[in-house]
Amino acid sequence: MTGLLIGAVFGAVFVIVNAGDPLDTVTATLLRVVACVAAVSVMVMWFRTARRERPAPREARRNMFSRAYLAVVAAEAVLLFGGLRVLAALGHPEQANVAWVAFVVGVHFIALAPVWKDRSIAVPGVVLTVLGVAGLVLAATAAVAWVPFVSGVLSGVVLLGGSVTFGRRAMTAETTGTARRTGDVLSPSS
Template sequence: MTGLLVGAVFGAVFVVVNAQSPLNTVTVTVLRVAACLAAAGVLAMWFATARKERREAEARRSMFGRGYLIIVAAEVILLFGGLMVLAASELPEQANVAWVALVVGAHFVALAPVWKDRSIAVPGVLLTLLGTAGFVLVPTAAVAWVPVVSGVLSGVVLLAGAVTMGWRAAMPRAA
């Protein structure tokens, strides 16, 4: 659940920061409120399952071992190094959103075999595709839509995944 909470927070941030023009103000407001409510829902599920998670703490510790640390270190280097390269290339700043989505997506794909959990590869692939789609839009007249495609939609993917998996974890299993 802690990983889902992190995903939900980042998903909400993706939506809140990137929901902007060319979307109309009503759509922006609805997206931002829905993102915050979804993240709050995952937070509530996190508290509801905290006791169960404490019992599984030992298994969770192994998730954050050497492989995880290597992937996160690579992610940080790629994120900030790539943003510097994009700035030096004088691409429109919207390209930054596409880069972040692409790198975050790739990090989920890389974590799937480390954590032995294929389900996290699904949002990873979707974020990678949304980041790539944003890069396709950068040199076009549709560049203003890059934050929506690579930012808002990536946030929606993260939130939908976190809410779905959180709901499954929080609901009691039928015998």
């Protein structure tokens, strides 16, 4: 759930920062509100599960933050900040920055999938990478104003949608698992 919370927070930031022109004010505001509600819902799920979960064994925590993980994060930082400087030096429009961020974050998820032995995180990675590339392409066209929406808002929607979906699945599985262990019967409304 902590990974989902981090994804939801970054997803909300992507939407809040990038929902603006050329979108009309009402649409931009609605997107920001929905992003905040989605992030808060994941935060609530995180708190609910954190109260019931036992701390992960030391070995599991060590495997999650292994040397391979640290190498991926270090490469991400170098690519992120180095790439932004290169884009600026090459005279790319400022809108290309969000496309680069989406691209690097997407590649980071793809690289972490084998490290964590979890293919499911490669899915948002591929989508964010594609949205980043699409934004970089758009940045070189007359449609440059749409880069923040394509690479920023849509990337945020992907992160938020995945976080909410997998958070709800985790909560449902936990509730169902608890019911099976205790022999309780859940009503359809639970």
